[in-house]
Amino acid sequence: MCQPIGVIFRRELYSYFSTPIAYVFIVIFLFISGIFSFYLGNFFSRGQADLQPFFMFHPWLYLFLIPALSMRLWAEERKSGSIELLLTLPITVTTAVLGKFLAAWAFTAIALLLTFPMWITVNILGNPDNMVIFAGYLGSLLMAGAFLAIGSCLSAITKNQVIAFIITLVVCLAFILSGFPLVLDFFSSWAPAVIVNTISSFSFLTHFDGITKGVIDIRNLIYFASLIAFWLFATVALLEMKKAD
Amino acid sequence: METMVEIQKLRKQFGPLLAVNDISFQVKKGEVLGFLGPNGAGKSTTMKMITGFLAPTAGTVIVGGDDIVKKPLAVKRRLGYLPEGAPAYPDMTVWEFLGFIADIRGLTGTARNQRIDEVIQRVNLNAVLHQPIDTLSKGFKRRVGLAQAILHDPEVLILDEPTDGLDPNQKHEVRSLIRDMAQEKVIILSTHILEEVHAVCSRAIIIANGSVVADGTPSELEAQSETYNAVTLTLAEPQSAATDIRKGLAAIQGVAKLIPITENEQQLCYQLVPQNKQAIVTEVSQYVRTQNWSVAEMQVDHGQLDAVFRHLTAAA
Structure with a gap:
């Protein structure tokens, strides 16, 4: 069981780097995350030694970049017909889904790790709490995983990558916005508090902010883990149901 | 096996x-x-x-x-x-x-x-x-x-x-x-x-x-082909003999149908379709020899797979 996952994982991860996807993604990720934290996040003028302005923009950055990464996971397999090859090999659908997801996740982890100059900078300039920064990275990685799991599932419904991209973006946006004051205010004016809290509890932002503040609450971890598990399970179910077109 | x-x-x-x-x-x-x-x-x-x-x-x-x-x-x-x-x-x-x-x-x-x-x-x-x-x-x-x-x-x-x-x-x-x-x-x-x-x-x-x-x-x-075991016979005989030849060939035992393919000055060509797809080539060649016709070509049809294919798949 474990070994074929590794084979799929290696092939997928390798394929990111054998095409321009990896380099384009990483360069743009580093570039935009830098711009956001320095210009929009006032990294310097805040005068605080932390990476709050850096992590603050990650949900928005992921909103556009992750669907671009996840759209190819299954849509491309469908388009090229290689799904027929992959799913007639002696592996289970779960193995294929996990292998591909983990490769994409590992790839975002690599991109995230390459932001280490930010961490060095803030350590040179001041004396930050590195545990909080570590928590920020962990939260960011978990959130990227949730985005990817959503993207994996939605990429399995179509052979058109553009459609996969747009639908993933919309669903991810819904998951971000459900914690936004704008949306919550709209509901809180008439809906009971239970509903408002439920909607808010589905939000990436609520849980992500919690983690980036340095509080690694088990509930936040469970939230992201169960979100990933749910969407991956949905991917498997979808593929089992509809392997061919 | x-x-x-x-x-x-x-x-x-x-x-x-x-x-x-x-x-x-x-x-x-x-x-x-x-x-x-x-x-x-x-x-x-x-x-x-x-x-x-x-x-x-x-x-x-x-x-x-x-x-x-x-x-x-x-x-x-x-x-x-x-x-x-x-x-x-x-x-x-x-x-x-x-x-x-x-x-x-x-x-x-x-x-x-x-x-x-x-x-x-x-x-x-x-x-x-x-x-x-x-x-x-x-x-x-x-x-x-x-x-x-x-x-x-x-x-x-x-x-x-x-x-x-x-x-x-x-x-x-x-x-x-x-x-x-x-x-x-x-x-x-x-x-x-x-x-x-x-x-x-x-x-x-x-x-x-x-x-x-x-x-x-x-x-x-x-073998399911309709023309299986049919004999295609080309004779180097004058056109004037065509009617007699046709009659003679059609009368050979086992021949169900005679299909003329070409009849001109140089040659006469016929396809002889057997009854029940039986082999008739021996009978045909014996008869031709007794008549002393000069044979230009003689062929036994082993059946055409594409004919069978078309027959079976077009009907449905």
């Missing part, structure tokens, strides 16, 4: 469309089974169900004693499959791709590398080993697909249109490859090239509209 593949009442419904309608057959080790049928007859759908890519609506597929639905991994390990169009991962090189397949098939160490080398020799991929697959010609892509399918030396090989889009030389290569492997395996291949059936298949199944309409050796199928 043991039965390796057993298909029973296999059925596939796509919404209102019944793509495969209760197909049953068995294939024994050493057989090369050709799947014939017009486009859309259900050949590929049947193959996709045998390989576990599509779940059957009803019926069972048993490969080497295991049911594809109950024990998919056990069956998939026994199978090598070349899907239609030979899909692969276009950004990988041939070498990387075969390595990936070998790894996922669980080949390791020296056995893995030996097997990859062997397959590369066998399908002649040396020249393109380090090229990305999307830069390859159609013929090479097809060969990569074949290499991938035979890499783990499977007991059962399913090939969906293995020679489609290849030039005559490449077709020849692929066919001899299939013949070489035939003895120790079960090979099921689909094609709509009828000559291929003669070239490689020991048995053929004709499918039309999702049902089996014929099942037999290529010669048995040809």
Whole structure:
């Protein structure tokens, strides 16, 4: 069981780097995350030694970049017909889904790790709490995983990558916005508090902010883990149901 | 010989469309089974169900004693499959791709590398080993697909249109490859090239509209041809003798029908169709000798597979 996952994982991860996807993604990720934290996040003028302005923009950055990464996971397999090859090999659908997801996740982890100059900078300039920064990275990685799991599932419904991209973006946006004051205010004016809290509890932002503040609450971890598990399970179910077109 | 593949009442419904309608057959080790049928007859759908890519609506597929639905991994390990169009991962090189397949098939160490080398020799991929697959010609892509399918030396090989889009030389290569492997395996291949059936298949199944309409050796199928054992006779006799000759030929015992093909100054040509497809060539040649006609050409029809094919598939 474990070994074929590794084979799929290696092939997928390798394929990111054998095409321009990896380099384009990483360069743009580093570039935009830098711009956001320095210009929009006032990294310097805040005068605080932390990476709050850096992590603050990650949900928005992921909103556009992750669907671009996840759209190819299954849509491309469908388009090229290689799904027929992959799913007639002696592996289970779960193995294929996990292998591909983990490769994409590992790839975002690599991109995230390459932001280490930010961490060095803030350590040179001041004396930050590195545990909080570590928590920020962990939260960011978990959130990227949730985005990817959503993207994996939605990429399995179509052979058109553009459609996969747009639908993933919309669903991810819904998951971000459900914690936004704008949306919550709209509901809180008439809906009971239970509903408002439920909607808010589905939000990436609520849980992500919690983690980036340095509080690694088990509930936040469970939230992201169960979100990933749910969407991956949905991917498997979808593929089992509809392997061919 | 043991039965390796057993298909029973296999059925596939796509919404209102019944793509495969209760197909049953068995294939024994050493057989090369050709799947014939017009486009859309259900050949590929049947193959996709045998390989576990599509779940059957009803019926069972048993490969080497295991049911594809109950024990998919056990069956998939026994199978090598070349899907239609030979899909692969276009950004990988041939070498990387075969390595990936070998790894996922669980080949390791020296056995893995030996097997990859062997397959590369066998399908002649040396020249393109380090090229990305999307830069390859159609013929090479097809060969990569074949290499991938035979890499783990499977007991059962399913090939969906293995020679489609290849030039005559490449077709020849692929066919001899299939013949070489035939003895120790079960090979099921689909094609709509009828000559291929003669070239490689020991048995053929004709499918039309999702049902089996014929099942037999290529010669048995040809024997269903209406003109089977018919004799085509060309005589170098003057046109003036035509009427007598016709009368004489039609009266030969066993001849059901005489079809004039050409009648001119140089030659007279007739086709003699026998009753009940019996052999009449001896009677015809004896009669011609007694008449002292000079024969320019005489041919026995062994049946036309494409005539049988058209007859069986157009009616449905």
